[in-house]
Amino acid sequence: xISLAGRDILHAWSRFxxxxxxxxxxxxxxxxxxxxxxxxxxxxGALLDNSGADLWVVQKDTQGPYAESSSLRDDVVHSVRGMxxxxxxxxxxxxxxxxxRGARDVRAMVxxxxxxxxxxxxxxxxGRRITRSHYEAVADVKTGFxxxxxxxxxxxxxxxxxxTRRTVSSGGDPMxxxxxxxxxxxxxxxxxxxxxxxxxxxxxxxxxxRPGLPGLLEAIxxxxxxxxxxxxxxxxxxxxxxxxxxxxxxxxWKHLTVFTRTQMxxxxxxxxxxxxxxxxxMFLVILAVVSAAIVAFIIxxxxxxxxxxxxxxxxxGTRNRTIxxxxxxxxxxxxxxxxxxxxxxxxxxxxxxxxxxLLLPGDALRGFVVVMAICAxxxxxxxxAALKVDPAAAIGG
Amino acid sequence: xKIDALRRWAWLPLALMLLAGFAYVVARSGPLAxxxxxxxxxxxxQVAPVLFGIGTVxxxxxxxxxxxxxxxxxxxxxxxGDTVRAGQLLARLDPVDLDARIAALDASADRTRSxxxxxxxxxxxxxxxxxxxxxxxxxxxxxxxxxxxSASAVEARTQEHTSARAAVDAAAxxxxxxxGDLARLQAERQALVEQRDTLTLVAPVDGVVTxxxxxxxxxxxxxxxxxxxxxPASLWVRTRIDQGRSQGLAAGxxxxxxxxxxxxxxxxxxxxxxxxxxxxxxxxxxxQVTFATLPAGTSIGEMAEVTVQLPAAANGPxxxxxxxxxRNGQTxxxxxxxxxxxxxxxxxxxxxxxxxxxxxxxxxxxxxxVVHSEGKLKPDAAxxxxxxxNAVRQ
Numbered sequence: 001x002i003s004l005a006g007r008d009i010l011h012a013w014s015r016f017x018x019x020x021x022x023x024x025x026x027x028x029x030x031x032x033x034x035x036x037x038x039x040x041x042x043x044x045g046a047l048l049d050n051s052g053a054d055l056w057v058v059q060k061d062t063q064g065p066y067a068e069s070s071s072l073r074d075d076v077v078h079s080v081r082g083m084x085x086x087x088x089x090x091x092x093x094x095x096x097x098x099x100x101r102g103a104r105d106v107r108a109m110v111x112x113x114x115x116x117x118x119x120x121x122x123x124x125x126x127g128r129r130i131t132r133s134h135y136e137a138v139a140d141v142k143t144g145f146x147x148x149x150x151x152x153x154x155x156x157x158x159x160x161x162x163x164t165r166r167t168v169s170s171g172g173d174p175m176x177x178x179x180x181x182x183x184x185x186x187x188x189x190x191x192x193x194x195x196x197x198x199x200x201x202x203x204x205x206x207x208x209x210r211p212g213l214p215g216l217l218e219a220i221x222x223x224x225x226x227x228x229x230x231x232x233x234x235x236x237x238x239x240x241x242x243x244x245x246x247x248x249x250x251x252x253w254k255h256l257t258v259f260t261r262t263q264m265x266x267x268x269x270x271x272x273x274x275x276x277x278x279x280x281x282m283f284l285v286i287l288a289v290v291s292a293a294i295v296a297f298i299i300x301x302x303x304x305x306x307x308x309x310x311x312x313x314x315x316x317g318t319r320n321r322t323i324x325x326x327x328x329x330x331x332x333x334x335x336x337x338x339x340x341x342x343x344x345x346x347x348x349x350x351x352x353x354x355x356x357x358l359l360l361p362g363d364a365l366r367g368f369v370v371v372m373a374i375c376a377x378x379x380x381x382x383x384x385a386a387l388k389v390d391p392a393a394a395i396g397g
Numbered sequence: 398x399k400i401d402a403l404r405r406w407a408w409l410p411l412a413l414m415l416l417a418g419f420a421y422v423v424a425r426s427g428p429l430a431x432x433x434x435x436x437x438x439x440x441x442x443q444v445a446p447v448l449f450g451i452g453t454v455x456x457x458x459x460x461x462x463x464x465x466x467x468x469x470x471x472x473x474x475x476x477x478g479d480t481v482r483a484g485q486l487l488a489r490l491d492p493v494d495l496d497a498r499i500a501a502l503d504a505s506a507d508r509t510r511s512x513x514x515x516x517x518x519x520x521x522x523x524x525x526x527x528x529x530x531x532x533x534x535x536x537x538x539x540x541x542x543x544x545x546x547s548a549s550a551v552e553a554r555t556q557e558h559t560s561a562r563a564a565v566d567a568a569a570x571x572x573x574x575x576x577g578d579l580a581r582l583q584a585e586r587q588a589l590v591e592q593r594d595t596l597t598l599v600a601p602v603d604g605v606v607t608x609x610x611x612x613x614x615x616x617x618x619x620x621x622x623x624x625x626x627x628x629p630a631s632l633w634v635r636t637r638i639d640q641g642r643s644q645g646l647a648a649g650x651x652x653x654x655x656x657x658x659x660x661x662x663x664x665x666x667x668x669x670x671x672x673x674x675x676x677x678x679x680x681x682x683x684x685q686v687t688f689a690t691l692p693a694g695t696s697i698g699e700m701a702e703v704t705v706q707l708p709a710a711a712n713g714p715x716x717x718x719x720x721x722x723x724r725n726g727q728t729x730x731x732x733x734x735x736x737x738x739x740x741x742x743x744x745x746x747x748x749x750x751x752x753x754x755x756x757x758x759x760x761x762x763x764x765x766x767v768v769h770s771e772g773k774l775k776p777d778a779a780x781x782x783x784x785x786x787n788a789v790r791q
Binding site (some may be wrong): 010013014017049052075087088114116122123124125126127128129131132133134135161162165166181211212214228236239337340341343344347348 | 408411415416418419421422423447449450451616618620621622638639641642678679702704717718719721722723725726728748749750751752768769770771772773774785786
């Protein structure tokens, strides 16, 4: 038996393929939109993965360090290391800033880390790890820096010695890793004018600048221009222990807030990116509905364009089932081409997006099922129109 | 007909292209795609570790010249930047009443000297009287023995003689007292003179004035510096090195100093001293690094980067530090056995400035290991070996 649908498609294949491609681009946009949402969630996950931590110890009653600001003294890490179940703990600082690159600047999250401890960059894609304790940096490839480049952060120049990939903040800003001490200084250091003004302000204060107490003013100025704060302590727990069981004594006895991985994900996904994620989700729903409507219209008009041929088929005694099958097959074929074009297009243009677009195979599979279902549903309308046609129309004109 | 057939089958390459493109994206992304990695072979090599620290140029010996007692500055003879010699007058403080008190003491001393002279004259007078009394007494005693004078007359002369001797002692005592007074006054005067001398501030050593912190008219408290001096030949770099990376730091090691004012110049130096007390707050060790030759125009307080060269470790397998990964709390590398990937825990030794790490245990020369990878690796994950990951998709 010859395939009626196949013959018909071949008869006007160029129109069919063009329609399929158009549909495909629409599906591609929908898949990309899903990818953007997944990318946002994955950025949040990547942030947590890259920190390598099981627990986040932050300032009491804050949801830091990502969702809120948090500030701890940098010696808190010692007391945390002494708590039961803590295998490794490290100080970390995060701050987002514009990093100068040539004449332009890139938005980056500067991470201060301690080498070899949680918070340090994981896999490198080029270069080496930091070997000096100052003025070396590892940058995410998305910042646009290459190994050997110089980054200026506040007052100091840092040499990029290594590159990472997919190390981003929850907002998708690429990270620049620098040694903790440098980061503490950079986070706190004011410009020279501000420092000079601050000194003058101290000197003008008679309570601080006492004639009978030489050295007091210098001591106060020194104390004001040093920084021993960090944003969080990242903790890795000993194998086999429950994160909550390790977190609880730190909360209770150290009077700090501690988040486990699950709680941190909750903060990042449900709080930090919730609004933008819902925004994207809303758009995704509208796009899906519009796509479905367009598919339905395309198939409907395609059938209406063939209404005379269908009338002829009916006239020569073709069974309704065969005609319905033809329309359904064509619709599914259109959907298949559309899906393949869409998936290909989405994958090809995903890297061009400024933020990460994650195309999950599961999403693609779900998309495929939905496309096929929409096509099948849309063809119902066309089938109904085709079956209603009067065979006399073939000769009646 | 032919053109018609061509038109008829023209869809086929299009369909094939679409299929190929689809197959390509399915294979390239998603769970089927291999992780791209770069691979290196463990080589035999030597690692010469360095310690890196930052410091500030500081004077080994700095002098704060100020008064020992509160006072008002009267004159300052030198200014910042002046070269001074040991003993040179730098500044003078207002002596207020010291000179008048010295004059008063001088007058008192003069009077005491007169008192002393009078006492000495009296002493001589008493001596003379005592001698006469002694002669009289002796005569009357012999006359009394021969019964020429009465016993009472003899006793009167004897008593006269005893009184005259006592008067001699009294005169001697008052002369001693006057002498003591004089000595006291002279000592007091000396004390005031010395006190006045401390009001002159002189240079303790040859050096350069770095700061003039007070001007004439200023009242200084005891210990407050009016001028600061340094010995310019004694400049060194007070270097802070992270405690965690200070292993091997010792006096005598060669060092390279890069001053912030001349970033392209690497100045030779040497670790002069490693301080026994390290900074507990910043968790840094302190070391003093001297210049081999002091560059002209070096300023105190200038920031410097110091690289201390440690002796090279023994030959052994070395790997790039980018290959080291943390997995389940262990440090190790991803090793390639043929095509199979496995995590090998290693014990690392020294790290060189170029990122080469000595492997003490776990790997041997010739092993193939993953250096860079575009994603997290799992045991037996599919990998594709490439030369460089510079052009990877972001």
